Amino acid sequence: MNVNYSQFLNMVPEVTLTTILIIVFIADFFTAKRPGESKNRGWFNPLVCVLMLAQILVNIRPAAEVAAFGGMYISGPAIGIIKTILALGALIVLIQSREWMQRPDTNFKEGEFYLLLISTLLGMNMMVSANHFLLFFLGLEMASVPMACLVGLDKYRHNSAEAAAKFILTATFSSGVMLFGISFLYGATGSLYFSDVTSSLASTFASEGYTPSKALCIMGMVFFFSGLGFKISLVPFHFWTADTYQGAPTTVTGYLSVCSKGAAAFALCAILMKVFAPMVIYWQYMLMIVVVLSITVANLFAIHQSDLKRFMAFSSISQAGYIVLAMVGNSDMSITALSFYILIYVVANMAVFTIISAVEEHNGGVVDMDAYNGFYKTNPRLAFLMTLALFSLGGIPPFAGMFSKFFAFMAAVKGAEITTTVGALTYATVFIALINTVISLYYYLLIVKAMYIKPNDNPLPCFRSAVSTRFALALCTVGVVLFGVCSFVYDWVAQAL
Numbered sequence: 001m002n003v004n005y006s007q008f009l010n011m012v013p014e015v016t017l018t019t020i021l022i023i024v025f026i027a028d029f030f031t032a033k034r035p036g037e038s039k040n041r042g043w044f045n046p047l048v049c050v051l052m053l054a055q056i057l058v059n060i061r062p063a064a065e066v067a068a069f070g071g072m073y074i075s076g077p078a079i080g081i082i083k084t085i086l087a088l089g090a091l092i093v094l095i096q097s098r099e100w101m102q103r104p105d106t107n108f109k110e111g112e113f114y115l116l117l118i119s120t121l122l123g124m125n126m127m128v129s130a131n132h133f134l135l136f137f138l139g140l141e142m143a144s145v146p147m148a149c150l151v152g153l154d155k156y157r158h159n160s161a162e163a164a165a166k167f168i169l170t171a172t173f174s175s176g177v178m179l180f181g182i183s184f185l186y187g188a189t190g191s192l193y194f195s196d197v198t199s200s201l202a203s204t205f206a207s208e209g210y211t212p213s214k215a216l217c218i219m220g221m222v223f224f225f226s227g228l229g230f231k232i233s234l235v236p237f238h239f240w241t242a243d244t245y246q247g248a249p250t251t252v253t254g255y256l257s258v259c260s261k262g263a264a265a266f267a268l269c270a271i272l273m274k275v276f277a278p279m280v281i282y283w284q285y286m287l288m289i290v291v292v293l294s295i296t297v298a299n300l301f302a303i304h305q306s307d308l309k310r311f312m313a314f315s316s317i318s319q320a321g322y323i324v325l326a327m328v329g330n331s332d333m334s335i336t337a338l339s340f341y342i343l344i345y346v347v348a349n350m351a352v353f354t355i356i357s358a359v360e361e362h363n364g365g366v367v368d369m370d371a372y373n374g375f376y377k378t379n380p381r382l383a384f385l386m387t388l389a390l391f392s393l394g395g396i397p398p399f400a401g402m403f404s405k406f407f408a409f410m411a412a413v414k415g416a417e418i419t420t421t422v423g424a425l426t427y428a429t430v431f432i433a434l435i436n437t438v439i440s441l442y443y444y445l446l447i448v449k450a451m452y453i454k455p456n457d458n459p460l461p462c463f464r465s466a467v468s469t470r471f472a473l474a475l476c477t478v479g480v481v482l483f484g485v486c487s488f489v490y491d492w493v494a495q496a497l
Helices: 005-010 012-031 044-059 077-101 107-128 133-151 160-189 194-204 212-232 241-247 250-274 277-302 308-329 332-362 380-394 400-413 421-452 467-485 487-496
Strands: 066-068 073-075
Touching: 005 012, 005 066, 012 044, 012 077, 012 107, 044 077, 044 107, 073 077, 077 107, 077 250, 077 332, 077 467, 107 133, 107 250, 133 160, 133 250, 160 194, 160 212, 160 241, 194 212, 194 250, 194 277, 212 250, 212 277, 212 308, 241 250, 241 308, 250 277, 250 308, 250 332, 277 308, 277 421, 308 332, 308 400, 308 421, 332 380, 332 400, 332 467, 332 487, 380 400, 380 421, 380 467, 400 421, 400 467, 467 487
Parallel strands: none
Antiparallel strands: 066 073
């Protein structure tokens, strides 16, 4: 079989990531140290960060529409934007991981951490560029398996092994459910190419009345959606989230909450709007139910959490509901609003997790919310930055989170007519989401109240975080403050899409 290797030139993001993977592997292979060795590799983290920054700069310009491998792989401006956003999230994680990787019990795993993280990012890139269900599934597994290894990286500490076991079991089950749905679609349409499936669905649902093919297609879509629902941690597929977030290393938890969720959400949006376009009336109702359940249930559970990582787990479930809300409108604005929301969510959520990680590193692994009582008295700058990030997650103006929620609401109701059943239910869903925004603001303010108002005779001691941590926080804070106010950021996303 002759392979046209020039096709790889159309896969610049994946080729550059693979190149970084090879460089990091070689560097780690020749300079790795055994547990207990005192060899200093202070250059390793900056090297990986510089390589990732170069990858972002190479791919930041909107790419032209390209295809490879018989149309199984595609890329274009919209896909290029989401890959850049995911790479930015990975870069922030790499920067803030430096302090954690200098710990005596983790520094010998430094190379493994970088290799696994870049491998997951490569899988996410393949997933969002897929134009064929087989390639999509391979990309999903390329991201999921290394992610399970990352979750279990601290296997002797903080229930990391238990979290990894729960994650891999849930991932296996969700993958099986998704494959079951894909097999239904293949049986009904005879193809796994997105365009062929769309054409077949259009002819199937053009006729009136019930047919066995319609039932098979609907079941296939439901199972496929359920499998991705686990990855995005939407209700009722969310039960693994809190335990996994709590047990995983905090840096990994942050990465899992933003990049993994963002890639899966974008892929779901693209497939629903492109592949399942003839079935829009079915998945719109399904999305409305899932959005209401995700936002409401997560908010109610978040209020009662005392562990900050479990708290952020339910916050991420709620945020996933808002991300999916943008898909309900089924318009070009849906993809724009979703991509912009993911960008803002990356910087705001990573700011919170960077502070949690810094506090954990300097105070014996403390992640209880009560430990943050009086935090402002000893660490006023970190408390202030945490407040900004939480305000953004809650949607308080003028921070970027308010603009991302606004665009998500606008995308949901765009084109919806309140006189129709679908339009009325869409407006009702957005209204419920607005009410839940107030509820989410309440539990985000619980942390602010703990830091500024609640008394504590023994507050967390004052500490100075590492330079890398401060730099990661600076990047996130700039995003939280400016990405909403500076309209060119949204314009950059919108013009590319």
